[in-house]
Amino acid sequence: MEVEKFYYDNGIVKKFALATLIFGLVGMLVGLTVALEFVFPKMTYGVDFLSFGRLRPLHTNAIIFAFVGNGIFTGVYYSLQRLLKARMYSDLLSSIHFWGWQLIIVAAAITLPMGFTSSKEYAELEWPIDIAITLIWVVFGINMFGTLLKRRTRHIYVAIWFYIATWVTVAMLHIVNNLEMPVTLFKSYSLYAGVQDALVQWWYGHNAVAFFLTTPYLGLMYYFIPKVSNRPVFSYRLSIIHFWALIFIYIWAGPHHLLYTALPDWAQSIGVVFSIMLIAPSWGGMLNGLLTLRGAWDKVRENPVLKFLVVAVTAYGMSTFEGPMMSLKNVNAISHYTDWTIAHVHIGGLGWNGFLTFGMLYWLFPKMWKTDLFSIKLANFHFWIGTLGILFWTLPMYWTGFTQSLMWKEFTPDGFLMYPNFLETVKQLAPMYALRSFGGLLYLTGFIVMLYNLFHTMKAGSFVAEEAAEAAPLEKNFLKPKNETFHRLLERKPIQMLIWSFVAVAIGGAIEIVPTFLIDSNVPTISSVKPYTxxxxxxxxxxxxxxxxxxxxxxxxxxxxxxxxxxxxxxxxxxxxxxxxxxxxxxxxxxxxxxxxxxxxxxxxxxxxxxxxxxxxxxxxxxxxxxxxxxxxxxxxxxxxxxxxxxxxxxxxxxxxxxxxxxxxxxxxxxxxxxxxxxxxxxxxxxxxxxxxxxxxxxxxxxxxxxxxxxxx
Amino acid sequence: MLKFIKGYVSSIDGIEIYPIISFIIFFTFFIAVLYYILAAKKNYIDELSNLPFDDGITIQTSDSTNHSDQ
CATH class of the missing domain: 1.10.760.10 (Cytochrome c-like domain)
Known part of the structure; x- marks a missing residue:
């Protein structure tokens, strides 16, 4: 069969990579600012848009959707084309996706400090921006599935399954959680109230972590660890189990954010059971990533990219063990509402997402600029100061978490609260909050060193915007192999794959949420509960x-x-x-x-x-x-x-x-x-x-x- | 509180069936995937796991710009 010549679009990868760097810097600077506000509460005296309550959503949104979001798109646009041996479906859609996403980020950066917020965590943006996100997400979807349809490979690699599941689930979560009644251009009320709203929000909140911070990055892990270490994934079989078990189980675990609240007990119990089950696929995935490096650990010693990837996957393993433990009711009674949760998410954020992004970028820049990394030494420095930063960040916060819980719950022998004044706890924590800021500063320093290193790498090389490749097109009249199993068929058919992933997550979502919708929210009413004046x-x-x-x-x-x-x-x-x-x-x-x-x-x-x-x-x-x-x-x-x-x-x-x-x-x-x-x-x-x-x-x-x-x- | 929540839950007809349905769906699917995985041929699995290494890139330099696919 005749081989076709075509070109991979590196231009779009470069754009997303640069956006990752820029917004990473912004998100981490805002993070350091809010951390310092714990130490100096009057630091931004009288400036409303810099107060903690307004900046905290900016920090979380900037890190999740701007830094990690652009990181996902960088990796997806790079790996998708190569795994499918096809250029992206449409350069125009790629461009709309890129600029649309950046505009949304800018809109968020303006509106959140102004106080335009729906208050729902990681979904704070108001309704016009929510609509824009939906549209741009659809553009990304069309571009991705268009590429899948014109691919030159028969089978679809497991990384792409993770991308598909990400796309479909994030779309579902975003729409369901952001259903709201507009009041003015930048003010809306959630369609749901009270318990229902809480359940929907944490179904979303939990799965935003699952399907924005985890599944796409697992896809990147399954592509970049084999690429960087130059050996196939340890067990492809395990990766398939990892995929299905993970998306199936993750979607149910949301209620563990609401243990001991007014949420019905049965929903709490489902959340706990599925959270514990999550350990299996998560650790399967982590081990799969780490074992891919078996026999290549000597490379880890020399290659900073692999160092970043190894610590990232290890952090993934740590937080996916810790998460299920925290969802046990007896542990959650201690951990909830404390800084323990904050430490937990930063193991994931700084370690898993941060380090995987850094590793990917250190590998991609020399590849796309056809040169060597400007300085291996600086990359190693970044690795060590970043790792130290994670430790200085998280350890004090574990300490504060335990302190809070112990002090809040301690009674005197006579049966009175030992520390009845909340402030007694707050005062104890001051040194730890200062240490946490120091950890953040270390991590940010490493990031800035990376910017310098990558900037010089770009300067030294010459960017290949169009990378030439050759591959034979798919045969039109493909003969189905005899006795083809259903799953094997799925591996060839992206649209079916899309539908089945959707079915998997929709079943979990529906069974979790539907019962609360069936209840008229006015039924369990306490007669004296009246609307607000x-x-x-x-x-x-x-x-x-x-x-x-x-x-x-x-x-x-x-x-x-x-x-x-x-x-x-x-x-x-x-x-x-x-x-x-x-x-x-x-x-x-x-x-x-x-x-x-x-x-x-x-x-x-x-x-x-x-x-x-x-x-x-x-x-x-x-x-x-x-x-x-x-x-x-x-x-x-x-x-x-x-x-x-x-x-x-x-x-x-x-x-x-x-x-x-x-x-x-x-x-x-x-x-x-x-x-x-x-x-x-x-x-x-x-x-x-x-x-x-x-x-x-x-x-x-x-x-x-x-x-x-x-x-x- | 418990009385309150019990009332809340028992107002749904057939609530007990939810966790059972969920278990059956998940378990069946999981067994099916497991069977498929274990039954898959080794060379087929190898072919899949090597997909990242075949990206069709032959030429290591850019000879032009503004090419589009095909």
Whole structure:
């Protein structure tokens, strides 16, 4: 058969690689900034868009979708073409994909610090950007499947299966979790409320880790480790089991983020069981990666690329063992809400994603620029300072995690909390937070050294934008082998592969989520739970805008140590009007669910006012940033009518025509609070943002005080 | 709390069947994949695992720009 000559598109790989470097730098700089805000809480005094609550989503989004996202596309665009012996389906689509993705990142970098956020972790971006992400993701999909259709190889290598599963699952997760009712151009409310919203969010949140940070990188692992070490993967059979078991099991494990919360017990148990099962495929995959290097460990000593890859795969093994352990209920009781979780994700982020990306880039740049790496020494330096950075980053955070948990749960012999004041814990952690920042600085230093090294590599070489290759086209009339199994057929048919991966993840997703949808969210209602007043609703939106949920949970778990500290544990029925839910996942500060008027932790209006103005004066040793702008800025009520009517459409029982009197009610309630603050010695205008926020905080967790449980229909 | 959650769950008809269905689906599929893997011929597996090494690149330098496929 005649051989065809064609060219691989390296130009698009280069673009994504450079974007990976640029946004990696940005994401890590933001990360270092937020880490320093733990050490110097007034570091960015009065600058609203630099406060922790707004920058933390920027950091996570920048690392996940900008750094790792561009890293995925770099590796996929490079390996897909070569594994299929075909140029990308369309240069135009490649280009739209690249520029579209970068525009989305820029939009995120602008809107998140401005406080435009849906509050759902790793899905904070508001609805217009969500739509843009969907469109660009479809462009990427068409480009990928177009390439698969015009391939010159009969069979599809396992790495590509991981890419396919990534594409289909991320599409499903993104759409389901971001269904929201737009209120204004940059404000929307989640379609789901309370328990449902939490379940959907963590089904998404967990699988964003699975299908954005894990499966595509496993694909890269299965391509780049064999390429770099020049030997085929240890066991191709194992890789197939790895693939199917992983995508099947991963999709179920989301509820382990909600153990001991108001989520139904059966859903929690499913989450735990599947999380434990995940160890098997994860470790199968890790061992497969490491054993590929059997007999080549001498190369690891000399080759910095392999060093990065080995540590990356090891970090993958560590976090995929730790994750299932943390999802055991007894361990989770200790780890949840603490810095342990933060340490866990950074083993994955810094070790697995970071180091695999670095290894890939150190290998790709010399290849594409047809030269040698500028400096092996500097790459080795990067490896060591990066590894040290990971240790200095994570060890102090494990320490803080255990400290938090031990101190939060310790009782005196008489049965009282040993450390009833939350601040006692916070003060203990200060040196560890400083050490963590130092670890981040080391890691970032290594990254900058890599930028220098790769820049000089680019300068020394000459870039091959179009790499020539030859291959025979696929025969049109392919004779099916006799006795072809179903799976073997799948390996030839990308579209079927797409459909079956979708079936695999959709079954898991549906069985996990459908039951909660069947329940009318109004059924398990506590009769005394009422919708928020207009002022409280506005206050809640400010709470979302400032990202308070990044440091404060609103979910008291049914432990004695928590009911002693915070008050009555949280019930599912209390959140039926919460679009979105604001349970949070971390307690840098105390839980706020029972901070409302008349509850165990309630505070006066003037206390809240002073505390928001200068937390350190009211609570000595606090690391909360001050919010002076909320005292200066007027509350924007222009969208109030739209908000009320959007909430009604979502099922919140505001009576028809309530919009007409909402503003009046808002002003009345605001004046009451302002008068109370004035009576305590501080004059403040009733139209300030702080008044709305205080109204919301005073409402939190109070509905239940007069509750009688109503029988479920 | 428990009473509350039990009420919540028992409001779904046939809730017990969910975990059972899930187990059956997963287990059946897993066994099928396992069977396929173990039954696959060695040379076929070798062929697959060597796919990354055959990318058709023969010429190591770029002789031109702006070529498109085919």
């Amino acid at each position: 207009p002022l409280e609703l506005e206050g809640r939106d400010l709470y979302i805008r400032e990202g308070c949920n990044n440091c404060h949970s609103q979910m008291v778990r049914p432990f004695r140590s928590e009911t002693e500290r915070y008050g009555e544990y949280s019930k599912a029925g209390e959140f039926v009007y919460d679009h979105p839910f604001l349970w949070g996942s971390k307690r840098t500060g105390p839980d706020l669910h029972r901070i409302g008027k008349g509850n165990k932790n309630s505070k006066s209006n003037i206390w809240h006012f002073n505390h928001m103005f200068d937390p350190q004066v009211v609570s000595e040793g606090s690391i909360m940033p001050p919010y002076p702008w909320m005292i200066e800025d007027q509350l924007d009520v222009s969208a109030l009518r739209a908000k009320i009517s959007a909430m009604r459409k979502l099922g919140v029982p505001y009576v028809e025509g309530y919009e007409e009197i909402a503003l009046e009610e808002l002003q009345y309630q605001a004046q009451e609070i302002a008068d109370d603050i004035a009576a305590n010695g501080v004059e403040v205008n009733a139209d300030r943002e702080i008044i709305a926020l205080i109204a919301y905080l005073q409402r939190l967790g109070t509905d239940i005080n007069n509750a009688e449980e109503v029988p479920v229909k």
